[in-house]
């Protein structure tokens with residue numbers, strides 16, 4: 001009993017010195033476990049004279065109760081400490097600066113396409129797209145371009161399936177085939193713009209690339225005249241370049257329009273005054289697109305009645321528009337995707 005009294009007396013200090021729950025388990029086994037001094041005494045109680053048993057039994061019971069109280073108090077303490085440690089470890093420092101990803105932006109060409117389309121959407125046009133692998137029929141025949149036309153030579157056009165003009169497949173050389181496709185699929189009136197990639201058998205240099213972008217336009221309705229064409233293109237030029245922008249139409253030839261014209265914009269750099277202007281070369285004008293009144297043969301090819309409707313069409317080069325507007329040359333800058341170049345045109349539109 002003396003030994004037990006000492007164990008109980010020392011217990012608070014020993015419990016205080018355990019560092020964690022695992023150590024507490026070990027000490028608990030030693031103090032009150034099946035092989036503890038206390039358990040041993042409780043097991044041997046039967047060997048005492050019967051009159052002493054109740055008194056010793058009660059003392060042992062009290063000692064056990066005291067030890068268990070001390071142990072559970074220490075356990076609660078250690079559990080709280082462990083929990084705090086866990087919370088401490090788990091803490092997220094929300095004041096840390098986030099890792100910044102470099103912001104992306106739309107490519108100059110895409111920005112230009114969207115800006116041009118927006119201008120025509122404002123005039124009631126819809127936007128359509130078509131296949132880049134195109135039938136010779138739509139790229140040429142439906143557009144009044146005969147099999148003997150020089151642009152159909154392999155030296156100009158990239159063919160995927162070459163041979164009989166009736167079913168040849170090629171990489172479209174312009175967005176104009178969508179004129180025919182769109183009219184075949186829709187009754188007049190038609191007001192549509194068609195952005196997309198086009199391909200030519202060109203060797204890349206400062207002004208040529210085997211792939212570039214065009215935006216086609218087509219308006220077909222009753223009583224459309226050449227003044228509608230000129231007014232529409234003048235409006236486009238003012239929206240795209242600025243309110244004072246002037247344009248002119250110069251006679252030209254395209255198989256699918258009659259009459260046909262080249263549309264020029266007044267050089268925004270020298271306004272026609274600079275004989276050695278680096279933008280227009282001194283002419284004062286910059287060629288921007290081909291255009292004209294839709295040839296009746298094209299209407300016939302798509303099943304429209306040329307006696308009932310008239311229309312105009314135009315096709316512009318997107319790289320050219322972007323280059324002219326930003327003084328960007330050579331054309332490869334647009335395709336190389338050097339971020340030092342692209343960054344300069346982030347969100348300009």
Ligand code: DAH
Nearest residue numbers: 174257290291292313314315
């Ligand atoms: N498709 C012509 C080209 O690529 C451009 C063009 C000229 C389109 C006259 C037209 C047009 O719609 O009417 O050179």
